[in-house]
Amino acid sequence: MNAPLNGTKTSRPSEAAGNKPQEATVLDRYEPVIGLEVHCQLKTRTKLFCGCSTAFGGLPNHNTCQICLGHPGVLPVLNSEAVNFAIRFALAIGADIHETSVFARKQYFYPDLPKGYQITQFDLPYCTGGTMTLASGKTVRLMRAHLEEDAGKNVHGDESSYVDLNRAGVPLVEIVSQPDIRTPEDAADYLKRLRSLVRSLDICDGNLEEGSFRCDANISIRPKGQEQLGTRCEIKNLNSFRNIERAIKYEILRQADVLDHGQKVIQQTMLFDAASGKTQAMRSKEESHDYRYFPEPDLLPLRIDAARIERQRQVLPELPEAMSKRFQEKHGLSAYDAAVLTSDKDLANFYEAVVARVAGAVTEKIVANWVTSEYLREVNNRSWDLTSPPITSDHLGELIALIGKGVISGRIAKTLFEEMAEKGPGKGAMAMVEEQGLLQVSDSSEIRGVIAKVLDSNPGQLAEYLGGRDKLFGFFVGQTMKVSGGKMNPQLVNDVLKELLDARRQG
Numbered sequence: 272m273n274a275p276l277n278g279t280k281t282s283r284p285s286e287a288a289g290n291k292p293q294e295a296t297v298l299d300r301y302e303p304v305i306g307l308e309v310h311c312q313l314k315t316r317t318k319l320f321c322g323c324s325t326a327f328g329g330l331p332n333h334n335t336c337q338i339c340l341g342h343p344g345v346l347p348v349l350n351s352e353a354v355n356f357a358i359r360f361a362l363a364i365g366a367d368i369h370e371t372s373v374f375a376r377k378q379y380f381y382p383d384l385p386k387g388y389q390i391t392q393f394d395l396p397y398c399t400g401g402t403m404t405l406a407s408g409k410t411v412r413l414m415r416a417h418l419e420e421d422a423g424k425n426v427h428g429d430e431s432s433y434v435d436l437n438r439a440g441v442p443l444v445e446i447v448s449q450p451d452i453r454t455p456e457d458a459a460d461y462l463k464r465l466r467s468l469v470r471s472l473d474i475c476d477g478n479l480e481e482g483s484f485r486c487d488a489n490i491s492i493r494p495k496g497q498e499q500l501g502t503r504c505e506i507k508n509l510n511s512f513r514n515i516e517r518a519i520k521y522e523i524l525r526q527a528d529v530l531d532h533g534q535k536v537i538q539q540t541m542l543f544d545a546a547s548g549k550t551q552a553m554r555s556k557e558e559s560h561d562y563r564y565f566p567e568p569d570l571l572p573l574r575i576d577a578a579r580i581e582r583q584r585q586v587l588p589e590l591p592e593a594m595s596k597r598f599q600e601k602h603g604l605s606a607y608d609a610a611v612l613t614s615d616k617d618l619a620n621f622y623e624a625v626v627a628r629v630a631g632a633v634t635e636k637i638v639a640n641w642v643t644s645e646y647l648r649e650v651n652n653r654s655w656d657l658t659s660p661p662i663t664s665d666h667l668g669e670l671i672a673l674i675g676k677g678v679i680s681g682r683i684a685k686t687l688f689e690e691m692a693e694k695g696p697g698k699g700a701m702a703m704v705e706e707q708g709l710l711q712v713s714d715s716s717e718i719r720g721v722i723a724k725v726l727d728s729n730p731g732q733l734a735e736y737l738g739g740r741d742k743l744f745g746f747f748v749g750q751t752m753k754v755s756g757g758k759m760n761p762q763l764v765n766d767v768l769k770e771l772l773d774a775r776r777q778g
Contacts, residue, residue: 301495304450307489320339321339339436347570359472385436412449413446413449462486472590492526502535507540517543621657718751722764732746
């Protein structure tokens with residue numbers, strides 16, 4: 272850990288950052304206060320004030336023009352679609368949308384800011400208020416959301432640095448929460464739900480790796496029971512949910528360590544080093560007066576009338592919270608399963624498409640189990656894109672339906688699914704079953720013969736079962752399925768096995 276800016280050395284909380292007892296001790300004495308600022312890139316085709324493309328991954332400095340490069344004498348023109356997207360977000364969180372808002376110039380000087388200022392909204396944003404509800408039931412109040420343009424990007428090499436201005440002028444909505452969050456876990460949950468919301472609204476792709484959804488975290492701590500807020504530090508540009516939790520946890524421990532040594536926390540801007548798991552001071556924290564805000568003279572005030580708000584209200588999709596409730600009521604799912612499935616709009620659509628393909632062959636709960644376990648495991652392990660997964664809803668639905676129709680066992684289905692994930696689905700599930708000779712055996716006489724051989728091959732276990740050790744029933748089921756290669760109908764195996772064992776007990 273870096274020494275504080277006053278030069279006084281402290282101990283290293285990183286040495287105990289993974290030590291849960293110390294974390295618990297810190298939280299017994301201090302209350303963290305966490306506020307989050309999220310930069311959400313809007314999915315417009317063009318930038319906020321010019322016609323340049325917002326496409327990611329182009330050649331450096333190719334998606335630029337005189338306006339986003341800040342040439343003298345050029346005039347910005349506000350992107351109407353960006354305003355519409357911003358209105359939809361405000362409606363979704365229940366914010367107050369203001370009829371008049373004003374753009375301002377935020378003055379600062381970085382190599383990736385060609386104009387020497389950023390056009391943003393300051394004291395008169397387009398909306399204020401709104402709430403988000405967490406899994407814990409806690410409500411997080413939002414302070415404001417405002418429109419602004421993004422800066423460019425500095426690219427650092429071994430011996431030199433470069434500036435790529437393709438991102439300069441890309442439209443953002445900055446979403447600022449009240450300092451209502453108290454734990455790193457709630458901070459991550461808030462961000463996941465916020466990302467799910469903007470993706471459901473189809474106003475942001477939520478891609479953390481590409482920087483279209485990124486977060487700054489303001490963290491302070493105060494002694495338990497104290498009302499006065501502590502000195503806050505801001506951690507910049509966190510771009511994964513795991514790193515957000517790690518960074519906040521470390522920063523809480525770092526500030527507690529400073530206070531425990533009788534020192535003062537210095538207000539500063541921090542960066543998080545994912546490799547070391549530590550926050551590091553970047554610069555002293557700026558205040559609003561440092562940016563010398565003043566109204567943007569080249570843009571008129573933004574006016575949003577009631578008719579425009581109503582038009583955007585009419586195109587709002589089903590939101591994650593409402594969808595979760597519908598999944599519970601319509602599909603009979605638990606609150607947990609519904610929350611997982613509706614955490615991503617593409618996953619929710621995939622689940623309902625599988626349900627439709629299964630057409631009642633199994634319960635919707637069984638479909639949910641497959642999607643949240645087998646399917647999501649492969650999505651995560653293989654980094655599948657949920658918008659176009661290699662295994663489609665039709666592939667998975669056909670496979671699951673075969674279980675319900677008694678064509679294959681669940682064990683065989685899982686084996687086939689793993690093969691699909693590894694090699695691609697190729698042929699349909701039924702074609703794979705026929706080609707590999709995997710049809711489930713439902714002939715009771717054939718099953719009876721296999722079970723009889725299993726019982727005769729395990730006389731010791733049979734004697735123990737007949738002597739009252741009923742738990743061995745599962746052993747005989749397992750052996751029967753093993754001998755048959757998993758092809759036997761599990762329900763028939765259970766029924767016939769019980770019949771034969773009862774007969775031997777009575778015999």
